[in-house]
Amino acid sequence: MFLFIGISASGQTLTQTYYDKCTGEVKVFTIPLQGSTVIVYYNKSRSFTAADVTSGALQIWLEETYTWWSTYNPCSSAQATQTVVQQTAQQATQAATSAATAAASAASSAASSAAASVPIPSSTPPPASPPPTSTSSSSSSSSSSSSSSETKTETKSEEKKEESKQEEKQEEKKEESKEEKKEEEKKEEKKEEKKEEKKKEDKKKQQATQPVLIAANYMTMQNLDGSFNQVASFGLSKSSLTGATSYSANAMIWSNLKQFSLSLSKTDLLFNYDRKVPVKFGDEVIGHTYHKGSIYKITGLSLTAMLMFDTRVLALGMNDVFLLKKGMVFGYALGGTFINMKKDVMMSPALTAFITRPFPFKRVTLSPMVAVSSSPVSYTTATNEFTYSEYVTYIVGSNFDFNLTQRFKANLGINTIGNTNKNIPMTYAITIGSKIKL
Numbered sequence: 001m002f003l004f005i006g007i008s009a010s011g012q013t014l015t016q017t018y019y020d021k022c023t024g025e026v027k028v029f030t031i032p033l034q035g036s037t038v039i040v041y042y043n044k045s046r047s048f049t050a051a052d053v054t055s056g057a058l059q060i061w062l063e064e065t066y067t068w069w070s071t072y073n074p075c076s077s078a079q080a081t082q083t084v085v086q087q088t089a090q091q092a093t094q095a096a097t098s099a100a101t102a103a104a105s106a107a108s109s110a111a112s113s114a115a116a117s118v119p120i121p122s123s124t125p126p127p128a129s130p131p132p133t134s135t136s137s138s139s140s141s142s143s144s145s146s147s148s149s150e151t152k153t154e155t156k157s158e159e160k161k162e163e164s165k166q167e168e169k170q171e172e173k174k175e176e177s178k179e180e181k182k183e184e185e186k187k188e189e190k191k192e193e194k195k196e197e198k199k200k201e202d203k204k205k206q207q208a209t210q211p212v213l214i215a216a217n218y219m220t221m222q223n224l225d226g227s228f229n230q231v232a233s234f235g236l237s238k239s240s241l242t243g244a245t246s247y248s249a250n251a252m253i254w255s256n257l258k259q260f261s262l263s264l265s266k267t268d269l270l271f272n273y274d275r276k277v278p279v280k281f282g283d284e285v286i287g288h289t290y291h292k293g294s295i296y297k298i299t300g301l302s303l304t305a306m307l308m309f310d311t312r313v314l315a316l317g318m319n320d321v322f323l324l325k326k327g328m329v330f331g332y333a334l335g336g337t338f339i340n341m342k343k344d345v346m347m348s349p350a351l352t353a354f355i356t357r358p359f360p361f362k363r364v365t366l367s368p369m370v371a372v373s374s375s376p377v378s379y380t381t382a383t384n385e386f387t388y389s390e391y392v393t394y395i396v397g398s399n400f401d402f403n404l405t406q407r408f409k410a411n412l413g414i415n416t417i418g419n420t421n422k423n424i425p426m427t428y429a430i431t432i433g434s435k436i437k438l
Contacts, residue, residue: 014053016062029058043066075311077339077346078424081222081375082393082417084315086429087263087304088333088352089371089395213237215250217411217433222424230255233433244269258309265302272296296333297322312340317350330355337375349380350381352394363403371395391421397429 031037036049039058044065049376074155096271112147118300215235222228232255237248245268252261275293298321324330333352349387354371359424373393397415404410413431 015048016053016058031058050388074340075309076224077341077348077378080306080308080311080313080339081337081348081350082427083261083306083308084304084313084335084337084418085350085352085373086392086395086415087261088315088350089136089354089369089373105170107274112192120374154392180430190380203276211238213239215433217431219431221429222427226425226426228262229259244271259307260285261304261306265300265305267300269298270296270346295323302335310342314338314340319352326357327359328355328357329352333364344380344382346378346380348375350375365401365403366398367401368398369395391419393417393419407436411435 013033014031016031017026019026027041029039029041031039031048031050031053033050036047038045038047044353046061048058048061079299104158203352213236215233215237217233217235219231219233220228221231231249231252233246233252235250237246245266248263248265248267250261250263250265252263254260261295271289271292272294273292275291277289277291279287279289300318300319300321302315304313304315304317306315312413315335317333319331320334321329321331331354333350335350335352337348337350339347348374352373353370354369356367356369358399359366371394373395375389377386377388395415395417397413400409400412411431412434413429415429415431416426417429418426
């Protein structure tokens with residue numbers, strides 16, 4: 001009996017249960033009465049004994065660890081703000097890169113068309129003059145033959161008249177056949193012109209709007225607590241015929257199936273009136289007018305809704321992108337973020353600025369990017385207080401676009417997200433995706 005009691009006493013353990021408010025998971029920790037055990041909780045570990053459990057030291061450590069975790073977990077405002085900043089910078093830089101690439105291609109096509117419009121002198125020689133006719137020789141021969149005999153000349157003249165009539169008839173037939181051929185050629189040309197016009201009309205009808213662009217991305221994103229998530233992203237975008245207005249939608253699904261995101265955006269191209277067009281009266285130029293020419297800026301509106309476990313996030317934003325000299329692109333985004341955690345709502349404005357420079361090559365376009373974002377003030381309904389922050393979030397990375405075919409593209413993006421607050425760790429994100437035009 002004494003031996004059995006000793007064995008059962010040494011086998012007794014203490015159990016500590018803790019509830020995670022963010023993920024809804026229940027953490028169970030088991031500690032033996034004798035000796036110690038190492039408890040791992042949210043990437044932190046510490047050795048505890050049974051005495052630490054009875055004294056409350058374990059409970060205090062768990063609460064301190066959760067307080068640290070709550071600032072970096074997926075339900076935290078810091079994580080939500082960082083995700084919104086990352087999505088805003090990516091959407092704005094993608095719009096800027098596509099606009100810069102389109103502007104460069106338009107400039108090159110305009111230069112090529114201008115070069116093609118220069119007239120080239122023809123090197124074909126002028127047509128040769130027709131050879132002189134032999135009427136004089138025939139008349140001289142006829143005059144000489146008349147002196148010999150009149151009968152012969154009469155018969156010969158009659159024969160010549162008949163021959164000339166036959167030749168005239170043959171020439172008339174040839175001319176008629178030529179005219180018929182010309183008419184047939186004209187009819188064929190008209191038919192071909194009609195066919196080309198129909199083709200152009202069909203193309204215009206089909207290209208009333210640009211084809212739908214489908215994008216699918218696979219991302220590996222690091223959280224603030226050091227863990228990694230796999231995220232699948234799917235996007236649709238459609239532009240007008242001129243490309244001046246485009247609409248896009250993007251959905252993101254996390255691998256844990258507890259985090260989702262949906263973004264809607266609209267982008268407009270605004271132009272400078274710097275294209276000089278002459279005004280003519282007849283053949284004379286009487287003045288000039290200015291029409292749309294180079295791109296002034298790209299302006300956009302965006303709406304993003306996210307569900308991160310039990311936290312709901314709504315972000316509104318507007319951005320302006322400017323095409324600078326030497327291919328540089330600068331932009332900024334103004335937005336507001338609303339974060340709902342349980343019964344608490346936090347509201348904060350945000351200012352994001354970025355600069356990028358696309359480097360187009362034959363098959364690859366390299367676009368390095370630097371972005372900076374700040375949320376200087378936030379308001380929380382639970383405490384009814386304003387909180388001020390001097391910290392800044394920054395993103396440094398690059399995007400690689402591979403033009404595999406005219407309709408299919410692949411892209412690779414590598415970003416580093418940091419914060420001037422030393423307590424917030426640096427994270428990384430890698431994106432592998434593709435784009436295809438229907």
